[in-house]
Amino acid sequence: MTPTPTLAIVGAGVIGISWARLAREHGWTVTITDPRPDLADIVTAEFGDDEKVRATDDLADAVRDADIVQENGPERLPIKQQLFAEIGAAAPANAVLATSSSSITSSEIGVDLDADVAARLLVGHPFNPPELMPLVEVLPGERTAPATTDRAVELYRALDREPVVIRRELPGFVANRLQAAISREARYLVQEGVVSPADLDTILQNSLGLRWATIGLFEGNVLGGGPGGIAQLLAGVGAQTGGIEPGVPATDPASMRRLVDAVEETYGSGEEVYETLARRRDRRTRAVLAALAAVDG
Ligand SMILES: NC(=O)c1ccc[n+]([C@@H]2O[C@H](COP(=O)([O-])OP(=O)(O)OC[C@H]3O[C@@H](n4cnc5c(N)ncnc54)[C@H](O)[C@@H]3O)[C@@H](O)[C@H]2O)c1
Known part of the structure; x- marks a missing residue:
C-alpha cells in the first residue's frame, strides 16, 4: 500500500x-467532488487551507489519482449507475x-458496466x-473480483475502521436489517402507548445499547446462560421470550404523523436542534470509543 x-x-x-x-485524520490525501454550487465554501469551511x-x-x-473512490451521492440507482460509468472511465485501473x-447493491449498479470496472x-x-x-459493511457484487474485496478491507482497516464482508446481497444488508427490526418494535410500543419515545430511548440506552457497545448479541447469550452457556439460556428464559410475536406498527399517514409529533415533542427539530444533538452524539461516541480503547489497551 x-x-x-x-x-x-x-x-x-x-x-x-x-x-x-476520517481520511484526513489518518493523513490521507483527499479530493472531493460534488455538483453543488457551494462545494468550495463547504470544503474551505471544513478543512481551511489544508494542502x-x-x-x-x-x-x-x-x-484520477485515487487509491479508493468512495461515492456518497443520492440513493438513486440511475444516478449511481451514471456516476460509476464516469468514475470507471477516469479512475486508475487498480483503484x-x-x-x-x-440499500442499492453493486450488482445493480454494475449491471451495464464493463467487466474490468464491475470487478473493482x-x-x-x-x-x-x-x-x-x-x-x-463490505458487500461484493456478483461481478466483484475477490482481490477488490481484499483491497477494500485493507484500506478500511488502514483508516481504523472495522470492515465486515457480507456474504449475500440482502436489502438493508445486515446492520440496517437489525436496526429496522428493533425500530419496528419501538414504533409499535410507542403507538400502543406502552412507553413514551423518551422512555423507550432510556430503556434502550440503559440496557441493550450499553451491553452491545461492550459485547455482542451472541456473546451476551452465552453469558446469559451462566456457565451453562447459550444452550442453558435457550432452554430457560429464551424458551419463554423466544415465543413473543413482534408487533406490527401502523404506517398509515395519520399514525406516522402522530409518531413524528411525539418524537419531535421530545427532541425538537430543525437546524439548531440537529447541530446540538449531533455534537452531543459525537462527544459521547468519542468518549465510549476512548474508554473501550483504554480498557482494552
Ligand atoms: N445519512 C446516513 O445515515 C447514511 C448512512 C450510511 C450510508 N448512507 C449513504 O450515503 C450516500 C449519501 O447519503 P447522505 O446522507 O450523505 O446524502 P446527502 O443528501 O447528505 O448528500 C448527497 C450529496 O450528493 C450530491 N450529489 C447529487 N448529485 C450528485 C452527482 N451527480 N455527483 C456527485 N454528487 C452528487 C449532493 O449535492 C449532496 O451533497 C447515500 O447512498 C446513502 O444511502 C447514508
Whole structure:
C-alpha cells in the first residue's frame, strides 16, 4: 500500500464530508467532488487551507489519482449507475470503486458496466458518521473480483475502521436489517402507548445499547446462560421470550404523523436542534470509543 493513500470523495453531503474528515485524520490525501454550487465554501469551511484536500466540480479530475473512490451521492440507482460509468472511465485501473449505498447493491449498479470496472466495484456501507462509527459493511457484487474485496478491507482497516464482508446481497444488508427490526418494535410500543419515545430511548440506552457497545448479541447469550452457556439460556428464559410475536406498527399517514409529533415533542427539530444533538452524539461516541480503547489497551 502507498504510505498515504488518496481517497476520492464523490458526493459531499453528510456521509461524504465525514469520510473526508476520517481520511484526513489518518493523513490521507483527499479530493472531493460534488455538483453543488457551494462545494468550495463547504470544503474551505471544513478543512481551511489544508494542502492535502482539494475540491473540484470535475468528477474525472477528482478520481484520477485515487487509491479508493468512495461515492456518497443520492440513493438513486440511475444516478449511481451514471456516476460509476464516469468514475470507471477516469479512475486508475487498480483503484477500488466503493459506494456508501445503504440499500442499492453493486450488482445493480454494475449491471451495464464493463467487466474490468464491475470487478473493482463494491459497497462499502458505513454507519453515520463514518469518522466515528467503526463499522463498514463490505458487500461484493456478483461481478466483484475477490482481490477488490481484499483491497477494500485493507484500506478500511488502514483508516481504523472495522470492515465486515457480507456474504449475500440482502436489502438493508445486515446492520440496517437489525436496526429496522428493533425500530419496528419501538414504533409499535410507542403507538400502543406502552412507553413514551423518551422512555423507550432510556430503556434502550440503559440496557441493550450499553451491553452491545461492550459485547455482542451472541456473546451476551452465552453469558446469559451462566456457565451453562447459550444452550442453558435457550432452554430457560429464551424458551419463554423466544415465543413473543413482534408487533406490527401502523404506517398509515395519520399514525406516522402522530409518531413524528411525539418524537419531535421530545427532541425538537430543525437546524439548531440537529447541530446540538449531533455534537452531543459525537462527544459521547468519542468518549465510549476512548474508554473501550483504554480498557482494552
Ligand atoms: N445519512 C446516513 O445515515 C447514511 C448512512 C450510511 C450510508 N448512507 C449513504 O450515503 C450516500 C449519501 O447519503 P447522505 O446522507 O450523505 O446524502 P446527502 O443528501 O447528505 O448528500 C448527497 C450529496 O450528493 C450530491 N450529489 C447529487 N448529485 C450528485 C452527482 N451527480 N455527483 C456527485 N454528487 C452528487 C449532493 O449535492 C449532496 O451533497 C447515500 O447512498 C446513502 O444511502 C447514508
